[in-house]
Amino acid sequence: MDKKPCNSQDAEVRKGPWTMEEDLILINYIANHGEGVWNSLAKAAGLKRTGKSCRLRWLNYLRPDVRRGNITPEEQLLIMELHAKWGNRWSKIAKHLPGRTDNEIKNYWRTRIQKHIKQADQNFQVGVDAMEMMNHQASTSQVSGSTADNTMETCYSPPSYHHQINHVVEAFHQGPNTNTTTLHLHDSNVNDNYWSMEDLWSMQLLNGD
DNA sequence: AACTACACCAACCGCGATGCT
DNA sequence: GAGCATCGCGGTTGGTGTAGT
Numbered sequence: 356m357d358k359k360p361c362n363s364q365d366a367e368v369r370k371g372p373w374t375m376e377e378d379l380i381l382i383n384y385i386a387n388h389g390e391g392v393w394n395s396l397a398k399a400a401g402l403k404r405t406g407k408s409c410r411l412r413w414l415n416y417l418r419p420d421v422r423r424g425n426i427t428p429e430e431q432l433l434i435m436e437l438h439a440k441w442g443n444r445w446s447k448i449a450k451h452l453p454g455r456t457d458n459e460i461k462n463y464w465r466t467r468i469q470k471h472i473k474q475a476d477q478n479f480q481v482g483v484d485a486m487e488m489m490n491h492q493a494s495t496s497q498v499s500g501s502t503a504d505n506t507m508e509t510c511y512s513p514p515s516y517h518h519q520i521n522h523v524v525e526a527f528h529q530g531p532n533t534n535t536t537t538l539h540l541h542d543s544n545v546n547d548n549y550w551s552m553e554d555l556w557s558m559q560l561l562n563g564d
Numbered sequence: 565a566a567c568t569a570c571a572c573c574a575a576c577c578g579c580g581a582t583g584c585t
Numbered sequence: 586g587a588g589c590a591t592c593g594c595g596g597t598t599g600g601t602g603t604a605g606t
Contacts (some may be wrong), residue, residue: 372574372600394591406591411575414593446594458574461595466572 369403373412377402381409382417415456422454426463434460435468 369377384400390413393406402409415421426434430452437448445457445464452460 370576392591405576407577407593408575410592415574443595457594462573465596 367403368405370408373416377404378412378417381413385413385417411458415458420454421456426455426459430455431463431468434464438464438468 380400380402384396388396388399390396390410393410395406397404397406397409400409404412433452434448437451441447443461445461449455449457449460
């Protein structure tokens with residue numbers, strides 16, 4: 356593994372954002388030699404990167420079949436359903452979304468969907484508090500009102516994960532303008548890049564041999 | 565206009581799984 | 586079967602852009 360940099364070569368391993376030049380080198384090399392054996396690939400291509408870093412860059416960004424840009428509502432729905440089924444198995448989920456990477460789906464989940472679930476959770480807690488308050492008032496004002504507790508339990512069972520997911524999925528099916536779990540389906544400018552992959556690939560072709 | 569808070573995403577890290585010798 | 590190298594996955598972090606004050 357590349358956990359323990361120990362020799363002089365590893366000392367000059369580059370980290371951080373990839374430059375356009377590095378991207379082109381990697382694209383060129385893979386176009387000519389194919390992918391795989393990432394450590395030797397990194398060395399052979401003359402990149403001062405770990406094989407791991409090269410692999411990640413290629414899989415998540417440079418691959419020609421990587422789809423950039425907004426997650427569509429259909430994809431979002433699929434992500435939610437598959438996540439409800441499999442949990443955080445991002446690579447498994449990604450296999451069912453052609454062109455999407457596990458990293459992209461993971462980021463999308465954490466930044467968008469998880470946020471909505473948290474909010475829904477908080478809304479649930481507010482509802483519980485309100486119900487408890489009402490119950491307390493009811494019980495102090497009338498002794499015979501024994502159905503109040505039952506009502507609360509049936510209406511406000513704890514929000515299990517699947518409840519939350521179903522809630523969001525239902526909201527989706529009802530349309531974007533409904534209710535509290537309005538989803539940000541149409542984020543703009545998300546797919547703006549400094550240079551597009553099409554540009555890169557055309558450059559690569561121009562460079563190519 | 566300047567500052568702050570937040571959202572998003574690319575990249576890194578650690579670790580388990582797998583393959584090779 | 587043991588030891589090592591590599592791969593792949595999931596969690597986390599840091600940088601950057603943008604909206605809000």
